Amino acid sequence: MSGNGYRDYFGVLGVDRSADVDAIKSAFRKLARKYHPDVNPGDKSAEEKFKEISEAYEVLSDPEKRRRYEQFGQYWNQASPPSGNKGYADVDFGRYSNFDDFINDLLGRFSGQTASGFGSSVGSGFGFSGGFPGGSRSTSIDLDAEATIKLTFSEAFFGCERSLSINNEKVQVRIPAGMKDGSRLRLKGKGNVQAGTGRRGDLYLTLQLQKHPIWNLDGETLRADLPLSLDEMALGGPVRVAIPGGEATVNIPAGTSSGRVLRLKGKGWPNQNRAGDLLFTLVLKLPDRFSTKELELLGQLRELRSVNPRADWLNQAQIK
Numbered sequence: 001m002s003g004n005g006y007r008d009y010f011g012v013l014g015v016d017r018s019a020d021v022d023a024i025k026s027a028f029r030k031l032a033r034k035y036h037p038d039v040n041p042g043d044k045s046a047e048e049k050f051k052e053i054s055e056a057y058e059v060l061s062d063p064e065k066r067r068r069y070e071q072f073g074q075y076w077n078q079a080s081p082p083s084g085n086k087g088y089a090d091v092d093f094g095r096y097s098n099f100d101d102f103i104n105d106l107l108g109r110f111s112g113q114t115a116s117g118f119g120s121s122v123g124s125g126f127g128f129s130g131g132f133p134g135g136s137r138s139t140s141i142d143l144d145a146e147a148t149i150k151l152t153f154s155e156a157f158f159g160c161e162r163s164l165s166i167n168n169e170k171v172q173v174r175i176p177a178g179m180k181d182g183s184r185l186r187l188k189g190k191g192n193v194q195a196g197t198g199r200r201g202d203l204y205l206t207l208q209l210q211k212h213p214i215w216n217l218d219g220e221t222l223r224a225d226l227p228l229s230l231d232e233m234a235l236g237g238p239v240r241v242a243i244p245g246g247e248a249t250v251n252i253p254a255g256t257s258s259g260r261v262l263r264l265k266g267k268g269w270p271n272q273n274r275a276g277d278l279l280f281t282l283v284l285k286l287p288d289r290f291s292t293k294e295l296e297l298l299g300q301l302r303e304l305r306s307v308n309p310r311a312d313w314l315n316q317a318q319i320k
Contacts (some may be wrong), residue, residue: 143201220276
C-alpha cells in the first residue's frame, strides 16, 4: 500500500489492468497456494500477504467493485453507500468453519469453473490448517481436478472409451465422436475428495489429439494431399482413395494440374449437426527413377508437345 492509502490490486495479483475474470481467478489461486497459513505457519508477513491478495480478488472479481475501483482509485469504496465490508485486511477468520468455506465465499459464483495450476495431476489436493475453528489439516482449496487424455485420430473421429484411475477408483470415460484437440469433458463428482467431509469436486479432462501422418484437421474439414502419377493427372480417370472408415473412388479430371482440390461432401470430421467435408489436394508424384521405356516415351511426348507451359509466365515474371 502506498503512503496515500492506495492499493494497486492489479499489482498485488500480478496481472495487467486489462486482465479478465479468468486471469484474475487464476492469479489469485496461485498466490493463495503460496501464501496461505498452512504453507507458512507462524509467518505474519505471509498472513498479511494472503489477506492482501484476498482483498484484491474480492474487488477485481466483482464487476461493479472493479468499475468503481478503476474509476475512483483509492476512493472507490467511498463512491457508493457503505456496505459494511471491512476489506480482507481485517478479515475475521473465526466466522468461517474451515478454509474451504472462506475460499468458496471469495470465489462465489466462479466456483463452477475450473482452476488453473493443477496440470495433469488427478487426485491432488491442497492442504490448510489452523486459523479456523474445527479446521481440518487436509481441507482442500479446490476440490476440482484436471487431467489430459491423448487420443489418436481414429479414437477422436469415431469416439472411444477410456479407463482412468482416480483416487484409487476406476472410472470409465466415454469420449464422444468428433472431439477435437483442446476439447474438455467434465466428470461430475469425480475430482478430489475432502478429508473428513466426503465432499468431492469435479474432474475436467482436456483432450489432446495426436498428429496424423496424412490427415490434417481444419475445423470440421479433413485435408490431405493425394499423390498422382503423371499419366493419372494427364489422362484422368477413377482413383481409389482412403477415407475415414474405408475407401472411396474419386474421378480425376483429365489434364489436372498439381494443386487442384477435390471435395467429398460430408466425409470429413463428425459433429452434432453434420459431418464436415473432405478435401484432397492433388499432387504430382514422380518416381525416383524412370525405366528406359518410360524415358523413351517421355522423349516422344516432348517432341509432340505443342504448348509451352511457361509462355505467359515468361512475360508476366519480368521485372524491369
